Amino acid sequence: MPHLLAPLVVEHFLSHYGYWAVFVLVGLENAGIPLPGEIILISAAIVAGTTHQMEIGLVIAAAALGGVLGANLGYWLGREFGFRLLLRYGRVIGLGERQLKLGQYLFLRHGGKVVFLGRLVAVLRVLAAILAGINCMSWPRFLLSNVAGGILWAGLYGGGAFLLGRQIHRIAGPAGITVLVAAVVILVAGLRYVRHHQRALEDAAERVLPGPVAAHHHRHRHGR
Numbered sequence: 001m002p003h004l005l006a007p008l009v010v011e012h013f014l015s016h017y018g019y020w021a022v023f024v025l026v027g028l029e030n031a032g033i034p035l036p037g038e039i040i041l042i043s044a045a046i047v048a049g050t051t052h053q054m055e056i057g058l059v060i061a062a063a064a065l066g067g068v069l070g071a072n073l074g075y076w077l078g079r080e081f082g083f084r085l086l087l088r089y090g091r092v093i094g095l096g097e098r099q100l101k102l103g104q105y106l107f108l109r110h111g112g113k114v115v116f117l118g119r120l121v122a123v124l125r126v127l128a129a130i131l132a133g134i135n136c137m138s139w140p141r142f143l144l145s146n147v148a149g150g151i152l153w154a155g156l157y158g159g160g161a162f163l164l165g166r167q168i169h170r171i172a173g174p175a176g177i178t179v180l181v182a183a184v185v186i187l188v189a190g191l192r193y194v195r196h197h198q199r200a201l202e203d204a205a206e207r208v209l210p211g212p213v214a215a216h217h218h219r220h221r222h223g224r
Helices: 007-017 019-031 037-050 056-093 097-118 122-134 139-196 198-208 213-221
Strands: none
Touching (some): 007 019, 007 037, 019 122, 037 122, 037 139, 056 097, 056 122, 056 139, 097 122, 122 139
8 A cells, every 4th residue: 555654754753753653653544544554563563673672562552552543533534424425425426325225234244354354454454444434333343343453463563573573574565465465356256246236235234224324324323
């Protein structure tokens, strides 16, 4: 995914702000802004492992906490603003009431997997929380998947970089590409399935979520 900051700038930012750099950049990335959260986490973990100027436990904690809080912000933005924008302008891009309800239905069934596993895929890490909010995923389910995914991601990448040092770049690159390719294959297969069974899925969504799509959003938004 395109990053807004080059690695050298990230390291400069890290040297000035330390754990706060990890917390803020990871948080903003998970809120939906394409910032290099993964790079700042790996860089901080390498510093912890090679110079001991940072504590790896605090690096992982800052990344996990930043990711969880940032994703909650992204969820709130999607729930408060994203849905209303889609409801108002969605027909322009072919998303009417039935399509929006289908999105809610699919997130109702599989949203936890998307939020949890999305932490390991760069593009999904930016979008998963916003999509969860837009599609009315219940906040307790979102929070559980969000916390579990955030801890897993921070622990794997931070711990791996700490133990392997700069070798992590040789591993993380191919591993990230493999995960991304797998995610794309699954996404394409899922989209093809939805496309071929769209009418049946829309009917199923209507049975599970009868009535106006906005009513279900309102109900989830207010915890009812």
